[in-house]
Amino acid sequence: MTAHSPTWGSPDTLVGSTPASSGPTPRGMQGQHGKYSAECGNLAGVRHIILILSGKGGVGKSTISTELALALRHAGKKVGILDVDLCGPSIPRMLQVQGRAVHQCDSGWVPVFVDQEQSIALMSVGFLLEKPDEAVVWRGPKKNALIKQFVSDVAWGELDYLVVDTPPGTSDEHIATLEALRPYKPLGALVVTTPQAVSVGDVRRELTFCRKTGLQVMGVVENMSSFVCPHCAECTNVFSRGGGEELARHAGVPFLGSVPLDPELTRSLEEGRDFIQEFPKSPAFPALISITQKILDRALAQLS
Ligand SMILES: Nc1ncnc2c1ncn2[C@@H]1O[C@H](COP(=O)(O)OP(=O)(O)OP(=O)(O)O)[C@@H](O)[C@H]1O
């Protein structure tokens, strides 16, 4: 295994890429696996692929992706997270692995392992940036080519679940992600919203996107639906609750649950701690476990 060479982003690295005139200099990941090839098939050992979508930014998509991965690990599953939120890759920070280097082996790029047991593997554009808070200013074709490389060239190995954190909205990056993943038949998408975002129409657009692209909606998750008091753990509905459930009913898709806004969860994500392990008494815990269980049930149903 060798450390990556700092050549990623050169004009001939990616098929069809158009380097932006300005922007970050991504740290390298090229060499023998640098060119996209549909034959690489590095998702061949992945059993179930779940996309996490949201109509709006900041509704907790990366939070749900991270906690879902942690909850699946607690259920004894081997999990990968693919962070294709190219303009705001926050998962490396949430799992406290920012700044780690991506390596290369004979079968592809080795994702970053979050724990010694290698039960959670992560690949993110965040590992390719010289500085973690640098903005990615790339044109669409270059972004799309990187997404294809993430799907084809990462040596995920055997995984029970791959959780794919996408950017907000319904951009070209979503279409590129879906096109790259389609041969591997994703289990479906989980659409995250907040009570306020439900009324804005972005979630409806997200659901329409899924319908038009043939991506099955596994369900809607309403995040930050109530506030957990840091003093007494009382849950207060700051915004009107139940919009996510009503929207799901209206759209004819399952409602998976409401996750309260818990300051302990915010802190856990800032400090890279395992919320599922450390805060079983939080009102957010049963919600996250119930959502995870529904996904496990769905995956089981697909197999049978
Ligand atoms: N249920 C929750 N309880 C406490 N904090 C939360 C919860 N959900 C999200 N947060 C916090 O809200 C912030 C935004 O969440 P997150 O980054 O997951 O949103 P996002 O939808 O992925 O954003 P982006 O559009 O930037 O990708 C983060 O600081 C996160 O820690």
Ligand code: SF4
């Ligand atoms: S929920 Fe209870 S502890 Fe929290 S602010 Fe209200 S009264 Fe105080």
